Amino acid sequence: MSMMDQPLLMTEGLGKSYGRQLGCRDVSFNLYEGEVLAIVGESGSGKSTLLQLLSTQMAPTAGRVCYRMRDGVTRDLATLGEAERRFLYRTDWGYVHQDPAMGLRMKVSAGANVGERLMAVGWEHYGRIRKSAQSWLERVEIEVGRIDDSPHTYSGGMRQRLQIARNLVTEPRLIFMDEPTGGLDVSVQARLLDLLRNLVAELGLAVVIVTHDLAVARLLSHRIMVMKEGRVIETGLTDQVLDDPREPYTQLLVSSILPA
Amino acid sequence: MYVAVKGGERAIENAHRLLAHERRGDASVPELSLKQISEQLSLAVDRVMTEGSLYDRELAALAIKQARGDLIEAIFLARAFRATLPRFGTSEPVETGAMQVRRRISATFKDIPGGQILGPTFDYTHRLLDPSLAGTSAPEAPAAADSDAATDAAPMPRVTDILGHDGLIEPSPVADEGAPVGDLTREPLNFPADRDLRLQNLARGDEGFLLALGYSTQRGYGRTHPFVGEIRLGEVEVEFLAEEVGFAVPLGRITVTECQMVNQFKGSASEPPCFTRGYGLAFGQSERKSMSMALVDRALRAREFGDDVKAPAQDEEFVLSHSDNVQATGFVEHLKLPHYVDFQSELGLIRKLRREFAEAQGERDPQLQEAAE
Amino acid sequence: MNAPAYNFAYLDEQTKRMIRRAILKAIAIPGYQVPFASREMPMPYGWGTGGVQVTAAILGPDDTLKVIDQGSDDTTNAISIRKFFEKTAGVATTTTTSEATVIQTRHRIPEAPLQEHQVLVYQVPIPEPLRFLEPRETETRRMHALAEYGLMHVKLYEDIAHHGHIATSYAYPVKVNARYVMDPSPTPKFDNPKMDDCPALQLFGAGREKRIYAVPPHTTVVSLDFEDHPFERYRHEAPCALCGATDSYLDEVVIDDRGGRMFVCSDTDHCETRRADGHRGVQPEALA
Numbered sequence: 001m002s003m004m005d006q007p008l009l010m011t012e013g014l015g016k017s018y019g020r021q022l023g024c025r026d027v028s029f030n031l032y033e034g035e036v037l038a039i040v041g042e043s044g045s046g047k048s049t050l051l052q053l054l055s056t057q058m059a060p061t062a063g064r065v066c067y068r069m070r071d072g073v074t075r076d077l078a079t080l081g082e083a084e085r086r087f088l089y090r091t092d093w094g095y096v097h098q099d100p101a102m103g104l105r106m107k108v109s110a111g112a113n114v115g116e117r118l119m120a121v122g123w124e125h126y127g128r129i130r131k132s133a134q135s136w137l138e139r140v141e142i143e144v145g146r147i148d149d150s151p152h153t154y155s156g157g158m159r160q161r162l163q164i165a166r167n168l169v170t171e172p173r174l175i176f177m178d179e180p181t182g183g184l185d186v187s188v189q190a191r192l193l194d195l196l197r198n199l200v201a202e203l204g205l206a207v208v209i210v211t212h213d214l215a216v217a218r219l220l221s222h223r224i225m226v227m228k229e230g231r232v233i234e235t236g237l238t239d240q241v242l243d244d245p246r247e248p249y250t251q252l253l254v255s256s257i258l259p260a
Numbered sequence: 261m262y263v264a265v266k267g268g269e270r271a272i273e274n275a276h277r278l279l280a281h282e283r284r285g286d287a288s289v290p291e292l293s294l295k296q297i298s299e300q301l302s303l304a305v306d307r308v309m310t311e312g313s314l315y316d317r318e319l320a321a322l323a324i325k326q327a328r329g330d331l332i333e334a335i336f337l338a339r340a341f342r343a344t345l346p347r348f349g350t351s352e353p354v355e356t357g358a359m360q361v362r363r364r365i366s367a368t369f370k371d372i373p374g375g376q377i378l379g380p381t382f383d384y385t386h387r388l389l390d391p392s393l394a395g396t397s398a399p400e401a402p403a404a405a406d407s408d409a410a411t412d413a414a415p416m417p418r419v420t421d422i423l424g425h426d427g428l429i430e431p432s433p434v435a436d437e438g439a440p441v442g443d444l445t446r447e448p449l450n451f452p453a454d455r456d457l458r459l460q461n462l463a464r465g466d467e468g469f470l471l472a473l474g475y476s477t478q479r480g481y482g483r484t485h486p487f488v489g490e491i492r493l494g495e496v497e498v499e500f501l502a503e504e505v506g507f508a509v510p511l512g513r514i515t516v517t518e519c520q521m522v523n524q525f526k527g528s529a530s531e532p533p534c535f536t537r538g539y540g541l542a543f544g545q546s547e548r549k550s551m552s553m554a555l556v557d558r559a560l561r562a563r564e565f566g567d568d569v570k571a572p573a574q575d576e577e578f579v580l581s582h583s584d585n586v587q588a589t590g591f592v593e594h595l596k597l598p599h600y601v602d603f604q605s606e607l608g609l610i611r612k613l614r615r616e617f618a619e620a621q622g623e624r625d626p627q628l629q630e631a632a633e
Numbered sequence: 634m635n636a637p638a639y640n641f642a643y644l645d646e647q648t649k650r651m652i653r654r655a656i657l658k659a660i661a662i663p664g665y666q667v668p669f670a671s672r673e674m675p676m677p678y679g680w681g682t683g684g685v686q687v688t689a690a691i692l693g694p695d696d697t698l699k700v701i702d703q704g705s706d707d708t709t710n711a712i713s714i715r716k717f718f719e720k721t722a723g724v725a726t727t728t729t730t731s732e733a734t735v736i737q738t739r740h741r742i743p744e745a746p747l748q749e750h751q752v753l754v755y756q757v758p759i760p761e762p763l764r765f766l767e768p769r770e771t772e773t774r775r776m777h778a779l780a781e782y783g784l785m786h787v788k789l790y791e792d793i794a795h796h797g798h799i800a801t802s803y804a805y806p807v808k809v810n811a812r813y814v815m816d817p818s819p820t821p822k823f824d825n826p827k828m829d830d831c832p833a834l835q836l837f838g839a840g841r842e843k844r845i846y847a848v849p850p851h852t853t854v855v856s857l858d859f860e861d862h863p864f865e866r867y868r869h870e871a872p873c874a875l876c877g878a879t880d881s882y883l884d885e886v887v888i889d890d891r892g893g894r895m896f897v898c899s900d901t902d903h904c905e906t907r908r909a910d911g912h913r914g915v916q917p918e919a920l921a
Contacts, residue, residue: 082775082779083778083779086779086781090783105787108787108791109791109794109795111790111794112787112790112791112794115787115790116783116784116787117783119783119786119787119790120781120782120783120784121783124786124858124859124860125859125860125861126790126793126859126860126861126862127861129790129859130794147794148794148795268707268708268709268711268712269707269712269716271709272709272712272713272716336673336677339673340673340674340675342673343672343673343674344639344640344643344644344645346645445670445672445673446670447670448668448669448670448671448843449843450668451770451771452771577768577769577770577771581770586673586677586678587678587841589677589678590677590678590679590680590682590841591678591679591758591841592679593677593679593680594677594678594679594680594758597680597702597710597739598702598703598708598710599703599740599819600703600884601703601704601740601741601803601819601820601821601882601884601899602740602802602803602804602819602821604821604869604882604883604884604885604899605802605803605821605822605823605867606802606803607885608802608867608868608869609798609800609802609867612798613796613797613798613800616797
């Protein structure tokens with residue numbers, strides 16, 4: 001069995017409870033390289049909690065998350081030291097926030113935003129850092145002439161594309177996305193989704209995307225997990241689940257009766 | 261011919277002489293005695309003792325005189341002296357429940373065991389300038405207390421103890437007997453800081469800074485829904501546990517003002533809801549200070565209660581790093597020291613950048629280039 | 634009244650031992666900021682209390698002390714600190730760099746090369762090189778612990794993007810012993826190369842911020858830069874008008890209200906020594 005056949009991210013019996021309140025419970029799945037998994041559900045379904053557990057921003061109260069590192073060794077993420085965890089975050093992982101201001105340094109230029117990860121891993125050649133930033137701005141369709149402008153001067157859609165470029169510059173294998181199109185106009189959303197789909201395919205990225213928007217899930221993801229009250233109630237190939245939902249709740253979701 | 265400036269030494273000596281002269285003022289006006297300061301400017305003395313962390317009325321009065329009435333300068337003098345004093349150990353915690361009370365009010369209950377005692381307060385005075393004080397004054401003797409309430413033996417429990425009896429307020433943390441007593445003047449403060457060190461920092465902190473922060477919590481920047489459970493002013497015994505003799509030896513009595521705020525309640529799955537506390541304590545009669553301290557203490561407990569830390573008064577690093585007026589004064593005033601070496605570096609850089617800017621402009625517009633040269 | 638009585642070099646011995654422990658730790662971990670229980674000194678915070686405490690802790694009766702501020706022995710704060718130690722420790726003082734065993738400084742490193750038996754004590758206002766990028770102590774401590782210094786280069790990147798140069802002219806950050814990023818105190822970047830492989834022990838005291846750090850003798854100190862935008866020293870392109878030196882850091886002296894100015898050595902001892910050796914500069918005609 002080749003390395004590619006082994007999962008990149010694995011969870012077993014993952015759960016989180018806050019005192020008496022339940023965040024999510026008993027989530028198990030595997031994610032493979034190049035695979036896009038959408039987690040859908042209404043607000044309060046536990047999808048955001050799950051994303052925080054997967055991305056180690058929160059410690060689980062049950063179960064575990066394992067990740068196959070770049071050296072091929074699969075590690076339980078709870079055993080990583082803080083240095084290793086932070087290193088993972090600025091090299092092999094990306095995290096796209098719903099609000100780009102959370103994922104960008106709003107006080108420094110777009111170029112520095114894209115270049116930061118490179119400098120963090122030891123790049124010390126200004127010209128090369130700048131070139132790399134330029135090429136990534138081009139790839140996310142931001143005019144290169146805007147490289148020295150601060151994200152404050154960018155539109156919402158540009159900021160989101162800048163955030164994506166900032167994440168991709170170290171060629172990560174896994175990206176977490178939290179409602180990446182939330183808060184954008186419909187036309188801007190469409191352009192962003194198109195861009196994301198192309199980048200994901202081109203780079204062979206694995207993605208875990210949390211969204212309440214089934215159209216986003218349908219456009220981007222290969223597989224889908226439907227969550228309700230902290231549990232995964234249905235999972236399968238995206239088209240299959242959306243075209244032929246098995247669970248009554250999923251059927252309601254698909255027919256857009258439930259509020260987002 | 262130019263020579264580097266000399267004579268700084270003479271200049272300093274002369275400045276000191278002039279300062280001493282100005283301090284004394286008109287020699288035909290009688291000089292202030294330390295007794296006059298400690299008796300008649302007693303609240304200034306209290307503030308210098310509190311923020312100087314040194315309970316000594318005479319030294320505080322001296323500091324005020326030497327500082328020409330600049331209280332932050334006087335606090336600085338008291339602190340610098342305090343820093344050199346040897347440490348014999350740590351006193352027992354003072355028992356404010358056993359205070360010889362001179363003033364005691366509660367805003368939470370109309371009547372309380374032991375009664376409300378207004379004592380010497382500016383509250384309810386009309387702030388009208390009193391010309392009769394311009395000369396010498398002979399105030400009436402204070403009214404004698406009612407004979408039935410005057411018995412010292414009358415118990416005067418703290419309001420928070422009354423609430424605590426029914427479990428309506430979180431218990432006061434129990435002292436850990438063996439634990440070392442934190443002291444940020446002996447160990448550098450690290451973040452996050454525990455409450456004991458936070459309280460020490462606030463007790464030494466600038467009254468104006470804490471007042472503004474406490475006020476900001478009332479205006480919505482980190483609301484805590486405070487009620488004055490109790491403010492009490494009076495004398496408490498300070499005791500020191502001498503290892504050799506094996507029991508606590510009284511060292512003397514000090515005047516303190518204590519403020520206990522009763523704040524919004526908290527409950528959880530495992531704990532029934534109860535009120536929370538904010539605590540303030542200051543030397544002498546320092547009511548504004550102890551109230552502000554109590555407000556800020558509670559605001560700084562945000563993390564402990566799972567509140568969002570958003571307001572300045574809740575931000576521990578911000579509050580504790582900027583509360584000390586001796587530190588703040590020093591650093592603000594150090595801008596008076598010469599910085600010409602750094603300034604030269606900046607000047608060199610800015611000239612270079614301007615030159616390059618002019619050159620770049622000149623490439624676009626040769627006339628501008630000429631103008632720049 | 635309690636008449637104050639002070640120990641040799643003002644601080645009590647217990648405090649000195651505490652400071653020495655911090656110094657030893659600082660020497661053992663070059664460039665790392667060691668917290669210490671800074672005392673309230675009889676001079677204001679921000680006026681050299683950190684340097685004074687370090688000097689007080691290392692000073693012995695046989696030491697010879699030199700104090701400079703802006704490179705000069707005769708600036709008021711330098712005089713004030715020198716007087717303080719003359720009074721409280723009774724040690725010999727000097728203005729000659731080569732004769733001093735302990736040199737306390739604010740904002741300059743002497744021009745004369747330092748030697749093995751000397752200690753240079755820096756007064757530091759803000760010890761944290763990351764402070765203006767990240768105000769939180771808890772976060773900057775973590776960044777140091779994990780050697781996460783990318784942010785420092787982000788700052789330099791921004792300088793070049795906006796100005797074409799690294800626009801930091803003093804307090805220019807350095808990396809010590811290939812590990813910790815350190816603030817050299819607000820010395821002009823002209824002085825940075827003197828810190829590298831210096832035979833003297835360099836100690837840094839920040840009183841208000843309660844930190845001590847050190848560069849042991851012969852330790853690598855590298856100024857941060859980019860390969861294609863290397864660190865550059867800066868000095869006015871002029872000889873000293875008094876001694877003619879072309880390799881010393883210069884102060885600009887305004888001589889009239891018509892834009893007339895001249896440049897003289899910032900290090901007064903260096904300038905005087907050169908003049909005693911017969912070197913002469915060229916003064917503007919108006920003053921000659």
